[in-house]
Amino acid sequence: MTATSERRVVVAGAGNMGRKWIDTIAATPGARVVGILDVDAAAAAAAAGTLEGPGVLVGTDIAGLADLIAATGADVVMDATIPAAHHAVTATALRAGCAVIGEKPAAQTLAQALSLCAGAEVYDRLVLVSQSRRYNPHVDALAAHGASLGGLGIGQTDFYRAPHFGGFREEMDHPLLLDMAIHPFDTARYVLGAEPVSVYCRSFNPPWSWYRGDAAAVATFEMDSGAQYTYNASWCSDGAETSWNGAWRLNGAGGTVLWDGESEPVLDGAPDLDPRASAAGASRARSGIAGAWDAFLSALDAPATTPRPRGHIHENVLSLAMVEAAISSARAGLPVAIDDLLERARERALADETDPAVRERLAGWGAVRDHLLGAGRTAAVG
Numbered sequence: 384m385t386a387t388s389e390r391r392v393v394v395a396g397a398g399n400m401g402r403k404w405i406d407t408i409a410a411t412p413g414a415r416v417v418g419i420l421d422v423d424a425a426a427a428a429a430a431a432g433t434l435e436g437p438g439v440l441v442g443t444d445i446a447g448l449a450d451l452i453a454a455t456g457a458d459v460v461m462d463a464t465i466p467a468a469h470h471a472v473t474a475t476a477l478r479a480g481c482a483v484i485g486e487k488p489a490a491q492t493l494a495q496a497l498s499l500c501a502g503a504e505v506y507d508r509l510v511l512v513s514q515s516r517r518y519n520p521h522v523d524a525l526a527a528h529g530a531s532l533g534g535l536g537i538g539q540t541d542f543y544r545a546p547h548f549g550g551f552r553e554e555m556d557h558p559l560l561l562d563m564a565i566h567p568f569d570t571a572r573y574v575l576g577a578e579p580v581s582v583y584c585r586s587f588n589p590p591w592s593w594y595r596g597d598a599a600a601v602a603t604f605e606m607d608s609g610a611q612y613t614y615n616a617s618w619c620s621d622g623a624e625t626s627w628n629g630a631w632r633l634n635g636a637g638g639t640v641l642w643d644g645e646s647e648p649v650l651d652g653a654p655d656l657d658p659r660a661s662a663a664g665a666s667r668a669r670s671g672i673a674g675a676w677d678a679f680l681s682a683l684d685a686p687a688t689t690p691r692p693r694g695h696i697h698e699n700v701l702s703l704a705m706v707e708a709a710i711s712s713a714r715a716g717l718p719v720a721i722d723d724l725l726e727r728a729r730e731r732a733l734a735d736e737t738d739p740a741v742r743e744r745l746a747g748w749g750a751v752r753d754h755l756l757g758a759g760r761t762a763a764v765g
């Protein structure tokens with residue numbers, strides 16, 4: 384595939400996010416939606432009806448995804464299905480030779496996400512997880528200011544909102560931790576410049592909650608830099624709501640940086656601020672899913688020696704590990720070590736894997752953390 388070839392995209396999942404992705408892809412010169420898959424035939428047909436140009440093929444069964452890819456000549460699959468379907472969609476797309484950009488989370492479970500990392504290696508295709516809230520110039524500025532403070536020791540996010548979604552979120556055991564917390568956890572890794580070591584989490588469901596599972600949590604992570612990152616959050620808190628990005632505080636020896644999640648981060652202190660760091664913060668990259676899409680397309684066209692983009696599945700898995708570790712800690716009432724969780728997830732993935740080549744690859748990894756972080760160095764072909 385050369386930089387000038389048209390990207391032919393099958394979009395799986397034509398719900399809320401799928402429709403946004405279809406609009407984003409349709410507005411991209413050099414990319415075209417050629418197929419739409421959704422178990423809800425009306426949703427798939429309605430989404431196809433919004434597209435101009437040559438006919439778009441529509442499918443309604445995940446078992447037919449490989450045929451849809453073959454019939455449309457697609458080289459990219461965009462996965463905006465519900466989390467429970469992410470592994471099947473991405474694994475099928477990889478076997479059919481497609482690169483994948485998928486909505487967060489990478490998969491419903493860490494074990495499934497590790498299977499997809501090994502699948503990306505075996506089939507030599509890029510898999511990028513769209514962690515859309517990390518594509519934000521304010522987040523880049525927060526990271527740059529944080530880096531200027533002489534070593535961060537404290538990170539905190541407060542998140543209090545009261546959305547009524549209906550649908551799958553109101554039926555999950557841990558809607559806040561599984562569906563929302565991955566955004567700030569992923570951002571915390573980036574702005575602290577550190578990886579998670581362990582977590583202690585309490586989750587709970589306030590008496591007035593309209594969710595079946597726990598809609599609130601307090602989680603404290605130890606990071607490998609020595610920093611502590613604390614997440615205080617509720618998805619059923621009316622009044623004085625924070626922004627969707629939450630309210631952030633990073634603190635180092637040189638002072639504090641605050642971010643309300645909506646406006647420019649504010650630095651309070653007398654740090655020896657490197658002007659180049661501020662300039663790096665003033666990113667001109669697009670925000671949200673458009674930023675993820677741009678990063679994906681650039682990575683597909685990049686030479687094989689180029690470092691993979693942030694969000695590639697090996698890098699993103701540690702954000703999902705933070706989610707699963709927090710849930711595991713909340714269930715057990717005990718701290719959880721991320722490395723133990725990663726190794727147990729690999730055992731689970733090996734037990735569940737149905738693709739022999741992927742199982743062999745997974746079995747050949749060294750320590751999971753080392754493999755995930757080491758695998759980030761160069762790009763796969765798309």
Ligand SMILES: NC(=O)c1ccc[n+]([C@@H]2O[C@H](COP(=O)([O-])OP(=O)(O)OC[C@H]3O[C@@H](n4cnc5c(N)ncnc54)[C@H](O)[C@@H]3O)[C@@H](O)[C@H]2O)c1
Binds near residue numbers: 396445
């Ligand atoms: N980046 C963000 O800010 C953000 C925001 C919301 C949702 N999301 C993520 O996007 C994904 C989709 O969320 P949504 O809000 O669009 O949900 P949604 O319920 O609106 O849409 C999901 C669609 O997937 C379809 N679907 C379910 N199972 C399927 C299967 N096996 N095969 C094909 N289609 C299937 C459903 O019929 C539905 O149309 C989730 O992973 C969610 O976590 C991300």
